[in-house]
Amino acid sequence: MTTKKKFDPKQFIINNAIYLILVALVIIITVISPRFFSLDVARDILMQSAVRIxxxxxxxxxxxxxxxDLSGGRMVGLTALVSASLAxxxxxxxxxxxxxxxxxxFVPVLVAMLVGVVLGGFNGWVVAKLxxxxxxxxxxxxxxxxxxSSLYFNMEPNRSQPLGSxxxxxxxxxxxSLFGVPYIVMIALVVMLIVWVLQTKTCLGKEIFAVGGNLEAARVSGINVFKIQMITYSLAGALYGLAGSMEAARTASATSAYGNAYELDAIASCIVGGCSIAGGVGTVGGVFAGVVIFNVISYGLTFIGISPYWQNVVKGLIIIGAVALDVRKYSAKK
Amino acid sequence: MKKAMSLVLAFALVLSLAACGGSSSAPAASSGAASTASSTAGAQPVAGVCWYNFGDTFIANARQTLNDAAAADGTVKVIDADSQNDVATQTSNMNNFYTQGVDYMVLNNINNNAITELIQQAKDKGVTLIFANSNSPTDEEFALYDNVYHVSSMAPQSGTIIGEALAKYWQEHPEADRNGDGKLNYVMLLGIQGHYDTTVRSEYSVKALNDAGIETEAVQEAICNYQRADAQNQMASILQARKDDVEAVIACNDDMALGAIEALKAAGFFADDASYIPVVGVDATKVGVEAIKDGTMLCTALNNPVILGNSVYNLTKLLSEGKELTQENLGMDGVTVEGHHIYINYVGITKDNTDDAAY
Structure with a gap:
C-alpha cells in the first residue's frame, strides 16, 4: 500500500468510473439532442429515480x-398496494x-413502512436465526x-382491479413540489442523508461494515451479529415500505405487479455504484450515482428516440464495465 | 461462503440484465396443486381449467365467474390451476388433470408453439379440449380431433374499436392537429414485445385510423410492459423531447394509458378544454372507466371476463348434456358462435356508455 498521494490519471479514472460514465452519458445525449441539458429534464430524472434511490x-x-435480498421488489409491490388501499x-x-x-x-405511508419492517424483520430472523x-x-x-400481494389484491370487493381514486x-x-423541488425528490434526499449519517457517524454503521467485512472477526470482537442482521433487514424493509408508498403516490395507483424486479435493479445500481459484492464496502454517493445512471439511460434513450431494445444493451454493457473496473479498484488496493 | 455469495450475486446481476428489459414475471414456483372449487361428489363431469395467471385482473374475474357458475349450477364440476405464466407449470398442471381423469380440459394456453401436440394428447386421452382466451388452432389442427373448441375474444376488434374512436374525435376536432401538418402524430405505448395482444392492438388501431382516411405518423413507440409506472416514465421523457408533436396516445392497455395521462397532466395537458389530448386504452378496468368519466381518457375497449367465464361454463354444460354448439343452444348475448369457435365481442366504452362497463 502506498502512502504518497500522487495524481495517477489511470487510478483516478478507475476510482471515479461511475461518475465519469454518468457525465459522459449526459454529454453524449446532449450532443445528440441539446434540449436534454435542462432543469426540467433533470427534475424528471430525479423524480423517476426517487423511488429507486x-x-x-x-x-x-x-x-x-x-x-x-431478493425480496425488495415484491415488498415495494405489497406496500404500494397497502398504502394505496388506505389512501x-x-x-x-x-x-x-x-x-x-x-x-x-402520512397514515398509509407509516403503515406501509411498518409492514416493511415486519417483513424485513422476518427476513432477518430467517437469515440470522434459522x-x-x-x-x-x-x-x-x-x-x-x-x-x-396477490391475495390482498384479489380480496372482495376489489378482485384484482388496479387501485385508484x-x-x-x-x-x-x-x-x-415546494419551490420547484418535488416532494418525492426531497424524501429521497432526506433518506440519503439519514443513511449517510447512520453509516458513517454512528456505531451501528461501523458495526454493519464490520459484519460485512468479516463476519467471524466481527463476532469474535464482540459484535452481536444477530442483532445487526435483524436491524439491517428491518431498516431495509422500512425503506422498501416507504418506496412502495412513494411509487403508489407518484403513479396514483397500485397493482400486485408493482415493484417487479426492482430488487435486481437495486442490486445492479449498488454494484455499479461501487458496493462490493462480498460486503463491507459501499457509499451513499456511489449508489445514488448508480441509480441515476440507469434512469439517465432509460430516460435519455427514449428522449432521443432510440429503440427500447438498445436500452438493454447499453445497460448491460455498463453493468459489466462498471464491475470490471470495480474488480481492478480493489485488486489494486490489496 | 463469501465466494459462494459472490457467485450467487453475480447470478443475480445476470438476472438483472433481463430484468432491465422488464421481463414480466418473477421466478415462479412450480405448483402442481390444483384447487378444488366445487366438491360435490358423484358421477358429475369434471372440467379441469388451466389459467395462465391467477394474478391477472382479467383472469381473476373470469375465473371467479366460472367457479361461481359451476357452484350455482352444479351440472359440471370445475377444478382449476395456475400456470403462473410458465409453460412447464402449465404442462404439469395439465398432466395432473389428465391423471385425475377430467372430462373437459379448459386451457388458457401459453404454449402456443405446441397446439398440435396438445390436441394430439387430448385425443389420446379422449378428453374434450377447450382453448380459452388464447390463440385459435388452425383449421388443419381442428381437423385432427372432433372434440376441440375455442372460446376467445377477437383481439383485432380491440384495436379497431379504439382506432375508430380516435378517428371520430380527430374528424370532429380539427384543432386536435396541434402542429398543423395534417397528420395525426401519435405515441404508441406497447405492452410486451411480441405479445399477441400488443401486436394486433397496435396494428389494428392504426389501420382503423388509416381506413378512415387519416394520415398518421408515429412520434415514438415505447415498450412499457403493460405497466403504469413504465408508461409514466417514458411518456415524461417523450413529452420533454417532442411535446409539440404529440397529438394522441394509443396505449395497448388501460394501465399504460393512465400512466401516460399522469405524465401528460404533469406536462400541462388536461388543464382545460384547450389542453385536451386524446388517449385511448384497452381493458375497461374500473380506474380506466373512472378516467373516462373524469374526461381524461377518450375510449377503452372492454373484453368482458364475465362473458368468458360464463361461455366456458355453458359450453361444458351443453356438451355434457350431449348437445351441439350453436348460437341458439348456447343462448348468450355478446358472443358469436362459428363452428367450434365462440367469439366474445369487444365493446367500446366512451363517456356515453360507461354503464356498459359494469359487470
Missing amino acids: VVAMGCMFIIVSGSA QQAAASLKFWPGLPELPA KVPAFLATLGSQMIIFGF LTQSFRDIGSA
Missing part, C-alpha cells in the same frame, strides 16, 4: 452487511375498504410476499 439505499444496507378518497367508486374514512396522507443462506431465504420470502394529499407526495 430509496429501494437501493435499503439494498445497500444489506449488501454492505455481506448479505443479499383512497371517501367517495371512491371502487373502494378497497368500504366505509374507511379518508386518512391523512441460518438460511440469504439468497435462498429472501427468494422464499419474495414468493411469500408476492403471494400475499387516491386522495389529493397522498398523491401530492408523488407529484407536488
Whole structure:
C-alpha cells in the first residue's frame, strides 16, 4: 500500500468510473439532442429515480452487511398496494375498504413502512436465526410476499382491479413540489442523508461494515451479529415500505405487479455504484450515482428516440464495465 | 461462503440484465396443486381449467365467474390451476388433470408453439379440449380431433374499436392537429414485445385510423410492459423531447394509458378544454372507466371476463348434456358462435356508455 498521494490519471479514472460514465452519458445525449441539458429534464430524472434511490439505499444496507435480498421488489409491490388501499378518497367508486374514512396522507405511508419492517424483520430472523443462506431465504420470502400481494389484491370487493381514486394529499407526495423541488425528490434526499449519517457517524454503521467485512472477526470482537442482521433487514424493509408508498403516490395507483424486479435493479445500481459484492464496502454517493445512471439511460434513450431494445444493451454493457473496473479498484488496493 | 455469495450475486446481476428489459414475471414456483372449487361428489363431469395467471385482473374475474357458475349450477364440476405464466407449470398442471381423469380440459394456453401436440394428447386421452382466451388452432389442427373448441375474444376488434374512436374525435376536432401538418402524430405505448395482444392492438388501431382516411405518423413507440409506472416514465421523457408533436396516445392497455395521462397532466395537458389530448386504452378496468368519466381518457375497449367465464361454463354444460354448439343452444348475448369457435365481442366504452362497463 502506498502512502504518497500522487495524481495517477489511470487510478483516478478507475476510482471515479461511475461518475465519469454518468457525465459522459449526459454529454453524449446532449450532443445528440441539446434540449436534454435542462432543469426540467433533470427534475424528471430525479423524480423517476426517487423511488429507486430509496429501494437501493435499503439494498445497500444489506449488501454492505455481506448479505443479499431478493425480496425488495415484491415488498415495494405489497406496500404500494397497502398504502394505496388506505389512501383512497371517501367517495371512491371502487373502494378497497368500504366505509374507511379518508386518512391523512402520512397514515398509509407509516403503515406501509411498518409492514416493511415486519417483513424485513422476518427476513432477518430467517437469515440470522434459522441460518438460511440469504439468497435462498429472501427468494422464499419474495414468493411469500408476492403471494400475499396477490391475495390482498384479489380480496372482495376489489378482485384484482388496479387501485385508484387516491386522495389529493397522498398523491401530492408523488407529484407536488415546494419551490420547484418535488416532494418525492426531497424524501429521497432526506433518506440519503439519514443513511449517510447512520453509516458513517454512528456505531451501528461501523458495526454493519464490520459484519460485512468479516463476519467471524466481527463476532469474535464482540459484535452481536444477530442483532445487526435483524436491524439491517428491518431498516431495509422500512425503506422498501416507504418506496412502495412513494411509487403508489407518484403513479396514483397500485397493482400486485408493482415493484417487479426492482430488487435486481437495486442490486445492479449498488454494484455499479461501487458496493462490493462480498460486503463491507459501499457509499451513499456511489449508489445514488448508480441509480441515476440507469434512469439517465432509460430516460435519455427514449428522449432521443432510440429503440427500447438498445436500452438493454447499453445497460448491460455498463453493468459489466462498471464491475470490471470495480474488480481492478480493489485488486489494486490489496 | 463469501465466494459462494459472490457467485450467487453475480447470478443475480445476470438476472438483472433481463430484468432491465422488464421481463414480466418473477421466478415462479412450480405448483402442481390444483384447487378444488366445487366438491360435490358423484358421477358429475369434471372440467379441469388451466389459467395462465391467477394474478391477472382479467383472469381473476373470469375465473371467479366460472367457479361461481359451476357452484350455482352444479351440472359440471370445475377444478382449476395456475400456470403462473410458465409453460412447464402449465404442462404439469395439465398432466395432473389428465391423471385425475377430467372430462373437459379448459386451457388458457401459453404454449402456443405446441397446439398440435396438445390436441394430439387430448385425443389420446379422449378428453374434450377447450382453448380459452388464447390463440385459435388452425383449421388443419381442428381437423385432427372432433372434440376441440375455442372460446376467445377477437383481439383485432380491440384495436379497431379504439382506432375508430380516435378517428371520430380527430374528424370532429380539427384543432386536435396541434402542429398543423395534417397528420395525426401519435405515441404508441406497447405492452410486451411480441405479445399477441400488443401486436394486433397496435396494428389494428392504426389501420382503423388509416381506413378512415387519416394520415398518421408515429412520434415514438415505447415498450412499457403493460405497466403504469413504465408508461409514466417514458411518456415524461417523450413529452420533454417532442411535446409539440404529440397529438394522441394509443396505449395497448388501460394501465399504460393512465400512466401516460399522469405524465401528460404533469406536462400541462388536461388543464382545460384547450389542453385536451386524446388517449385511448384497452381493458375497461374500473380506474380506466373512472378516467373516462373524469374526461381524461377518450375510449377503452372492454373484453368482458364475465362473458368468458360464463361461455366456458355453458359450453361444458351443453356438451355434457350431449348437445351441439350453436348460437341458439348456447343462448348468450355478446358472443358469436362459428363452428367450434365462440367469439366474445369487444365493446367500446366512451363517456356515453360507461354503464356498459359494469359487470
